[in-house]
Amino acid sequence: MEILIAYFLLFFGVMLSGASILVIKDINKKYLKLITVFGGAFLLAVCFVNLIPEMFHEAHHHHEEAAHLMFPIGASILVGFLIQLFLEQLSKGMEHGHVHSNGENISKVSSVMLLIGVSIHAFLEGFPIISDTGVNTAMVTGIIIHNIPISIILVGSFIHSGSSKTFSLLMLAIFASMAIIGSELNQMLSILHPYQNIIIGIVVGILLHVATTTLFDSEESHKYNRTRFLIILLAFIIVILLPAHTH
Numbered sequence: 001m002e003i004l005i006a007y008f009l010l011f012f013g014v015m016l017s018g019a020s021i022l023v024i025k026d027i028n029k030k031y032l033k034l035i036t037v038f039g040g041a042f043l044l045a046v047c048f049v050n051l052i053p054e055m056f057h058e059a060h061h062h063h064e065e066a067a068h069l070m071f072p073i074g075a076s077i078l079v080g081f082l083i084q085l086f087l088e089q090l091s092k093g094m095e096h097g098h099v100h101s102n103g104e105n106i107s108k109v110s111s112v113m114l115l116i117g118v119s120i121h122a123f124l125e126g127f128p129i130i131s132d133t134g135v136n137t138a139m140v141t142g143i144i145i146h147n148i149p150i151s152i153i154l155v156g157s158f159i160h161s162g163s164s165k166t167f168s169l170l171m172l173a174i175f176a177s178m179a180i181i182g183s184e185l186n187q188m189l190s191i192l193h194p195y196q197n198i199i200i201g202i203v204v205g206i207l208l209h210v211a212t213t214t215l216f217d218s219e220e221s222h223k224y225n226r227t228r229f230l231i232i233l234l235a236f237i238i239v240i241l242l243p244a245h246t247h
Contacts, residue, residue: 002135007180010129013144014176015169018151022165032149034231039146040214041232043207045239046142051128051207055200076198080205084121087206091117111157115171118150119178124206126182127199138242143179146210151175 021027055073090113125143129136154175158168186192192199215232 003130006129006135006140007183009144010126010140010147010179011176014147014151015172017148018155018172018176019169021152021155021159027152032152034227035145036149036214037228038231038235039142039148040211041235042138042142042145042239044211044215045236046138047204047207047211049239050136050138051200051204054131055197055204073197073201076201077205077208080124080202080207081209082205083124083202084206084209087117087121089117090114091121108158108161108163111154111161111163111171114154114157115175118154119175121206121210122147122175122178123182124203126179127186128203129179129183130187131196138239141242142239147176 122143128139129143151172155168155172158171159165163171186199
């Protein structure tokens, strides 16, 4: 039941966020940026409080078979970081709250490329959602928050490229499904089960890239104001207090 609730929230969190731009024509970019900062800080905290300790705890717990995997587990974080660098060639940085379009007009082809980039990102992000210990509450919450600005920008890109509202929402539904598909495949494919630590490492690398890019965006002042600091602090506290998993 908890899994179905998590999937429901993931899917409709994206759909409601993306559809909001069709109702609220002029969404305040400042508030959108603050949500992006909160989501980035939340995911950063999830990595250090949740995913990384779980990854190395499992490696230590199965030390006889995992001793030779310690380097690949660490290296997998770097692999994830590089994967996100590649994905941003498609998504143009949409994962951290805006698109680096260099002033180019948005076309349907470029909108589809954005969709492909963020969909692969969401697909990989979904792998650690469910584990043997249950639903990763912090991870699910972080993804939902993280997806709010992405969903709004994605729908806006399709609308501005001349796509209909129906088509734009259909493309949004594809993105909304990707984390769920990733989670389900990770559970169903037994061939992946021995490599969970490496998979989590890759996801950590992806999240670390997104989080650090969001919090230290070169287009923003490196002097955080009080509001941004409090938002980051609040995100850290919430992750620390959230239960790691629900059963």
